[in-house]
Amino acid sequence: MDLVKAFLVGGAICVIGQILIDKTKLMSGRILVMFVCIGCILGGLGWYAPIEEFGGAGATVPLTGFGYNLAKGVMEEVDSVGFWGIFTGGMKAAAGGITAAVVFAFLTALVCNPKEK
Amino acid sequence: MKNKRIGAQTVKLSEPVVIAGVSSVVGPKEGEGPLGNLFDTVAKEALYGEDSWEKAESKFVTEALQLAVEKAGKTMEDIDYILCGDLLNQCTGTTFGIKDFKVPYFGLFGACSTMGESMSLGAMLLDGGFAENVLVGASSHFCAAEKQFRFPLALGTQRPPSATWTVTGDGSAVLSKKGKGPVITEITTGKIIDMGVTDTMNMGAAMAPAAVNVLTAHFKDTGRQPNYYDVIATGDLGYIGKQLVIELMAKEGYEMGENFTDCGIEIFDKQNQDTHSGGSGCACSAVTFASYFYKKLSEGEIGRMLFIPTGALMSPTTSQQGSTIPGIAHGVVIESRKE
Amino acid sequence: MEETTQAKQIYDKMVKEASPDSPIVLNCIKAFVSGGFICTIGQLLRNYIETFSLGEDTTSLIVCVILILASAILTGLGLYGKLGKYCGAGTIVPITGFANSVVSPAIEFKKEGFVFGMAAKMFLIAGPVIVYGTLTSIIVGLIYYFVG
Numbered sequence: 001m002d003l004v005k006a007f008l009v010g011g012a013i014c015v016i017g018q019i020l021i022d023k024t025k026l027m028s029g030r031i032l033v034m035f036v037c038i039g040c041i042l043g044g045l046g047w048y049a050p051i052e053e054f055g056g057a058g059a060t061v062p063l064t065g066f067g068y069n070l071a072k073g074v075m076e077e078v079d080s081v082g083f084w085g086i087f088t089g090g091m092k093a094a095a096g097g098i099t100a101a102v103v104f105a106f107l108t109a110l111v112c113n114p115k116e117k
Numbered sequence: 118m119k120n121k122r123i124g125a126q127t128v129k130l131s132e133p134v135v136i137a138g139v140s141s142v143v144g145p146k147e148g149e150g151p152l153g154n155l156f157d158t159v160a161k162e163a164l165y166g167e168d169s170w171e172k173a174e175s176k177f178v179t180e181a182l183q184l185a186v187e188k189a190g191k192t193m194e195d196i197d198y199i200l201c202g203d204l205l206n207q208c209t210g211t212t213f214g215i216k217d218f219k220v221p222y223f224g225l226f227g228a229c230s231t232m233g234e235s236m237s238l239g240a241m242l243l244d245g246g247f248a249e250n251v252l253v254g255a256s257s258h259f260c261a262a263e264k265q266f267r268f269p270l271a272l273g274t275q276r277p278p279s280a281t282w283t284v285t286g287d288g289s290a291v292l293s294k295k296g297k298g299p300v301i302t303e304i305t306t307g308k309i310i311d312m313g314v315t316d317t318m319n320m321g322a323a324m325a326p327a328a329v330n331v332l333t334a335h336f337k338d339t340g341r342q343p344n345y346y347d348v349i350a351t352g353d354l355g356y357i358g359k360q361l362v363i364e365l366m367a368k369e370g371y372e373m374g375e376n377f378t379d380c381g382i383e384i385f386d387k388q389n390q391d392t393h394s395g396g397s398g399c400a401c402s403a404v405t406f407a408s409y410f411y412k413k414l415s416e417g418e419i420g421r422m423l424f425i426p427t428g429a430l431m432s433p434t435t436s437q438q439g440s441t442i443p444g445i446a447h448g449v450v451i452e453s454r455k456e
Numbered sequence: 457m458e459e460t461t462q463a464k465q466i467y468d469k470m471v472k473e474a475s476p477d478s479p480i481v482l483n484c485i486k487a488f489v490s491g492g493f494i495c496t497i498g499q500l501l502r503n504y505i506e507t508f509s510l511g512e513d514t515t516s517l518i519v520c521v522i523l524i525l526a527s528a529i530l531t532g533l534g535l536y537g538k539l540g541k542y543c544g545a546g547t548i549v550p551i552t553g554f555a556n557s558v559v560s561p562a563i564e565f566k567k568e569g570f571v572f573g574m575a576a577k578m579f580l581i582a583g584p585v586i587v588y589g590t591l592t593s594i595i596v597g598l599i600y601y602f603v604g
Contacts, residue, residue, distance in 0.1 A: 002503070003496050010495025010550070011488035017545030018487035021275065022478040025316065025526035028274050028548045029581040031316050035549055035587040052562030060516060061523065062491070063585070064548045069516075070589050074597035076601060083601055090593030096517040097524065097551065101558040102578070104528035109562035110533035110576050114170070116144075116163040116260050116575065169567040185492015269564035271531045272581065273547045274555050275483070278476040310457050313464040314471060322471040325459045333457075360474045363469075367457070 002056050009055025013062040033062055039067025044075070069093045121244070123419075124338020126165035126305050126331070127448075129244040133300035134240040136451070137250075137293040139190025139407035141179040144259065144285030147396075147404065150385045155408035156286075157184055163260055163285055170261035171205060171213075174287075177400075178256045179202070179213025179285035179433075185407075186252065189291035196220050196291070197248035200239050203256045203399055204283075205265060209226040210256050214287075215336045222251070227352050228428030229324075230307070231255035232288060232403040232446025240449070241294045246318075254289030255426075257398030266317070266433055281355045281381060281397035288403025299414035299452075305335040309430065313441045317431070320442070321358025321381075321394055324427040327444030328354060329365045331425050335448050336371060343373050347419045350410060351446070352402035352426035353381040355395030380405035380426075402426035410451075417455035424449045483544050490539070490546030498550075522561055527552035531559040531579060557581040 015033050026034075039062075048068040052059040053112040059065050073093025077085030121128045133436060141156045148159030158180060165173040178201065186193055199218065202225035203210035213453045227234035242248045253377035262283040263270055292301070312325040312328050328351045343349060343366075354362060367371050379381065380402045381395030396405075406424060413419040427446045436442070501519045510518070510541070530536040534590055536556045540547045558578055565577035579586065 006499035007492035007496045009497035010498075011492030011546075014487040014491025014546045014549045015484045017491075018484045019480065021548075022480040022483055023544055025277070025318070027583060028272070028553070029557065029579050030583045031545065031548055032554060032582065033588050035592040036585050040589060040592040040596055042514050044599065055495075056494040056544070057519065058492070060519075061495045061498040061551055062598050063551065064549075066551060066554065066585075067589060067592065074484055074593045075600045078597055078601050079516040085595055086597035086601060089597060090590055094586070094589065097520050097554075099530075100521040100524040101582070103356075104515045104525050104555065105559040105562040106576055107576070108528045108559050109566050110466045112534075112563050114264075114564045115534035116146075116261065116272055117534075117537065207599075214570070230599050264564055268581070269560035271534055271537050271560035271563055273543070273553065273560075274536075274545045275541060276479075277478055312467045319475055321470065322475065326467065330457050356474075357471075361470060364470055364474070371482065403519060428576045 006056045006058035009058030010061055013064055018088045029045040036067040039064030043068035043071025045098060066094065066097060087089065124334070126334040127303060127338035127400055129303050130240060130244040130301065133302050135241045135293045135296045135300050136298050136411070137291045137296040138185050139288070139290045139310045139411045140181045140184035140188055141404040141407040142177050142184065142286055143404050146390065147284055147286055147346050147384060150390060152262060152384055152409050152452055153406065155412060156404065170258055170264060171210065173213035174203065174205065174210040174258035176209055177258065177287040181289045182215060182218070182252055182254060183255070185289040185291050189293065191250060193218050193220060195250050196252045197233060197250055198223060198242060199252045200225055200235040201254045202226050203237065204228065204262055210258070210261070227447065228430050229397055229399050229401060229446045230428030230445050231399045231425040232406065233352065233424065233426035236290065236292070236301060236449045237306060237447050239302045240304060242413065243294055249294050251292045252289065253292060254287055255399035255403040256287035257283050257285065257400040258281040261284045262398060274395055277318050277438070279321070279322055279357050280393045281353060281395050282385060282392040283398035284369050284384060284396045284401040284404060286400040286404045288400055288407035292405060299411065299417065299441060300453050300454050301449055302452055303450035305331050305338065307331040307446040307448065309443045309445050310442050311443040315439065315441050317436050317442065319357065320397055320429050321355040322361055323366065323429050323442035324444040324446070325354055325358040325361035326361050327423055327446040328427050329369065330367060331446040332371070332446040333369050335423065341355055343371055343377065346376055346421050346423045348378045349423045350425065351379045353397035354379045355381045355397065357394050378397055383409060414451060414453045415455065417453050420453045422451045424451055486542055487544045487546035490543035494552055497546040523552050526560045527555035531556050532563065538556045541557055554585065556580055
């Protein structure tokens with residue numbers, strides 16, 4: 001059942017992105033930025049947690065989940081270390097994803113060359 | 118001095134300039150298209166044996182220019198000037214392709230209209246008595262253009278239906294005072310027209326008004342009608358740009374008939390090659406002319422042709438700053454001269 | 457061609473009429489299915505990794521790392537770009553799309569060197585995501601600290 005929920009929630013979030021692309025001609029980079037910021041804001045407002053509760057990976061895999069993670073991280077860090085947690089919480093929560101992206105991008109680029117379409 | 122100007126934007130050469138030889142060297146995708154068997158050389162892969170897209174483009178330039186000279190029955194020593202250009206920053210595609218030829222060179226930038234620009238200026242140099250043989254041409258490379266103007270190739274993005282596909286290759290021609298072959302008789306030079314289009318995924322719409330500028334100026338200067346020509350071919354307007362030209366010309370009181378086509382439409386198979394609105398890039402008009410149209414002109418199947426390569430004079434920087442896309446077009450009248 | 461404001465407005469209308477719209481319904485279906493599929497894989501991974509009882513955060517991290525690795529491999533093979541053409545937002549919005557946007561410029565600009573090419577251009581598209589994500593998290597943190 002949680003697989004179906006993940007499929008539906010994840011699919012729905014992607015559809016929102018598709019509508020934005022087709023209707024507003026936004027480039028994919030802008031979509032990424034938008035989704036992370038929206039996820040972060042919803043996370044801050046406490047509205048994304050129920051979505052994650054319901055959708056599981058359907059809510060955490062899309063970039064809104066990345067944004068939600070930033071918000072969650074910063075709030076937890078504020079709770080544990082206070083004001084200066086504002087500066088570390090977000091990045092701490094995102095560190096794993098960014099590090100993975102950098103490492104795998106580097107390794108892939110070492111091995112692979114650009115290909116024609 | 119005999120005045121060669123016959124109107125605000127049109128000149129008539131005192132002696133027709135002969136297109137003595139042409140060449141078209143293209144990438145694999147172009148080779149698979151409807152004109153595939155008409156090109157002189159089809160590269161097996163877009164890298165063309167080089168290690169970067171930019172170097173590959175230069176190799177297309179080198180190969181095509183050499184071949185054009187050869188096919189015209191001449192050697193590089195016979196060439197007085199090279200007039201070429203491409204889409205890459207500072208026209209390096211051309212520079213690195215021709216630097217070893219050691220021929221006097223004028224580098225041109227007319228974006229995708231470069232073939233028209235080089236033919237116009239080459240013909241004028243010859244008619245002015247400054248040269249016996251001039252080598253003209255234009256090149257572009259899909260992968261190099263995507264890298265410079267759009268996105269990395271491996272990025273998963275969708276192309277809207279209005280997008281065009283940059284042609285990989287180089288089309289060149291040797292223009293001569295003497296010899297056999299189709300001739301250039303008149304030149305109509307376009308003005309920059311900017312109708313406020315900002316969508317870089319809809320270049321046809323950005324350039325169509327520039328093509329209309331050349332068409333109306335040409336018909337006004339010569340007193341002709343569109344049906345005077347067997348073929349009127351714009352450069353890379355694609356399906357959308359062509360439709361817009363027909364509509365805009367109707368407003369100006371000219372009916373564009375069956376003889377009106379676009380190189381970007383001819384070069385790819387829209388259904389099977391997923392090229393959306395059609396082909397584009399400097400090479401689009403250059404290789405289509407140097408293969409398909411040149412053959413028809415040589416065989417007399419086309420008697421008179423108005424060739425109008427079109428270009429969008431923007432850069433990634435101007436687009437990011439929100440500037441509109443100015444268009445340019447260069448009209449060249451070519452006649453068969455086959456009895 | 458006159459370049460008056462009025463003429464430009466008329467032309468803008470002509471361009472809109474002549475330019476076909478993207479097939480939005482079809483695109484949305486593709487995005488839904490492909491995006492949903494990626495998330496389902498994420499959920500499968502999560503369910504499996506949860507059996508090791510590593511804690512919620514670590515589980516999420518491992519899922520994230522595996523998806524990024526998969527995306528990097530597909531991007532390197534030139535397959536993610538092809539998928540993206542059909543799937544649209546379905547392959548842009550998931551974390552795999554973020555990874556694709558980091559890996560693809562790294563590969564493309566490798567020829568310009570490992571420092572100013574590959575490394576410098578790596579965040580050409582994804583850099584703004586980190587910039588604005590960080591800024592938004594700071595705002596969220598500030599509000600949370602002062603307002604609660």
